[in-house]
Amino acid sequence: MHDARRRDPTLGETLRAAAATAYLLLNSDGDAETTHRLLTVAIESALGGPDQDRDGLSEGLYTLVLVCHYAGRTEYWVPLHDAMSRLGATASADVRLLAETFADPVTAPNRALSELDYQIEQLRNTEDDALIIRTAIAGFYADRLPGCREALLRVVRDGREGGAVGTAIMALHMLAFGELNTGRWDEAQRLAAEGTAMCEERGYRLYAWAGRYAIAMVAGNRGEREACQDICQAMTEWAMPRQLGTLGGLRAPRPRPGRARRLRLRGGLRPRHSHQPSGHVPFPFPAGAVDRAGPDRRRGAHRTRR
Numbered sequence: 001m002h003d004a005r006r007r008d009p010t011l012g013e014t015l016r017a018a019a020a021t022a023y024l025l026l027n028s029d030g031d032a033e034t035t036h037r038l039l040t041v042a043i044e045s046a047l048g049g050p051d052q053d054r055d056g057l058s059e060g061l062y063t064l065v066l067v068c069h070y071a072g073r074t075e076y077w078v079p080l081h082d083a084m085s086r087l088g089a090t091a092s093a094d095v096r097l098l099a100e101t102f103a104d105p106v107t108a109p110n111r112a113l114s115e116l117d118y119q120i121e122q123l124r125n126t127e128d129d130a131l132i133i134r135t136a137i138a139g140f141y142a143d144r145l146p147g148c149r150e151a152l153l154r155v156v157r158d159g160r161e162g163g164a165v166g167t168a169i170m171a172l173h174m175l176a177f178g179e180l181n182t183g184r185w186d187e188a189q190r191l192a193a194e195g196t197a198m199c200e201e202r203g204y205r206l207y208a209w210a211g212r213y214a215i216a217m218v219a220g221n222r223g224e225r226e227a228c229q230d231i232c233q234a235m236t237e238w239a240m241p242r243q244l245g246t247l248g249g250l251r252a253p254r255p256r257p258g259r260a261r262r263l264r265l266r267g268g269l270r271p272r273h274s275h276q277p278s279g280h281v282p283f284p285f286p287a288g289a290v291d292r293a294g295p296d297r298r299r300g301a302h303r304t305r306r
C-alpha cells in the first residue's frame with residue numbers, strides 16, 4: 001500500500017476497489033483524509049456515469065459512512081448526504097437506513113426507525129451474513145441491537161465453522177457492546193476478547209480497537225481505571241496519526257455505583273448528538289470490503305433460511 005496514494009485514478013476506477021483500498025489504507029499506514037478523498041472521487045464518478053452500479057454504490061456509501069464515523073469530522077459527512085440526496089428514492093433500503101439511523105441517529109425520522117424494525121424482523125429469515133451485519137450496524141445507535149442478537153450469533157457460528165472471519169469479528173464486537181449495555185460485564189469481556197484475538201491472529205488492526213475499547217469499558221466500569229486508561233491511551237496513539245478522531249477522542253469512563261442497573265433500565269449507551277466523536281463507540285469496518293482486502297478473503301454465502 002506504499003504507493004496507494006499515487007495511484008488514485010487506478011484505485012478509484014471501481015467503487016469495490018475503492019472500498020477495499022479504503023480498508024487497506026486505514027489498516028496500514030494510510031490516513032482518513034486520503035481514504036475519504038479516494039471514496040468520494042469514486043462515488044462521484046459512479047453517480048455521474050450513465051449506468052450506475054447499484055451494488056457498487058451501496059458498498060461504497062457504506063464504506064464512506066464508516067470512514068466519516070472514524071474520522072469524526074463534520075465536514076466529511078457532506079459528500080455522503082449529497083450523494084443520498086442525488087440518489088433519492090433510487091437509493092437501496094440498506095444504504096438509506098445506514099445514512100439515517102447510523103450516520104445521524106439523533107435526528108432519524110420515525111419512518112426510518114419503523115423501516116429498521118421491519119428489516120430487523122426479517123433477519124430471522126436470512127443467513128446472508130453481510131445483510132445481517134449491515135442491518136445491525138444501522139441499529140447500533142438506535143437501541144436495536146437486542147433484536148439483532150440471534151442473527152449475530154448465527155454469523156459468529158458461521159465464522160467459527162470456516163465462514164467469513166471479518167463478519168464474525170464484527171458480530172462478536174456488536175454482541176459484546178450489547179452485553180456491555182445491559183451490564184453483563186463478564187460476557188461482554190469474553191466476546192470482545194474472542195473478537196480481538198481473531199483480529200490479532202489475522203492482522204485486522206483497525207477491527208481490534210472496537211474489541212479493545214469494549215474491554216476498556218468493562219474495566220472502567222469495574223473500577224479498574226488504570227487498565228482502562230492504558231487501552232484508551234494506546235488507541236489514541238494509534239489513531240491520531242491516521243486522523244481517526246473518533247478513536248483518538250474516546251476517553252476512559254468514570255466508574256459509577258449502580259451504572260449496570262441504570263444501563264439496563266435506560267436501554268444502554270447512546271450518542272449524545274449526531275456526528276460527535278466523543279459520543280460514539282468505535283465501530284468496525286463494513287462487511288465486504290475487508291473480506292476481500294484483508295488476510296482472509298472468504299465471504300459468507302448469500303443463503304436464505306427455510
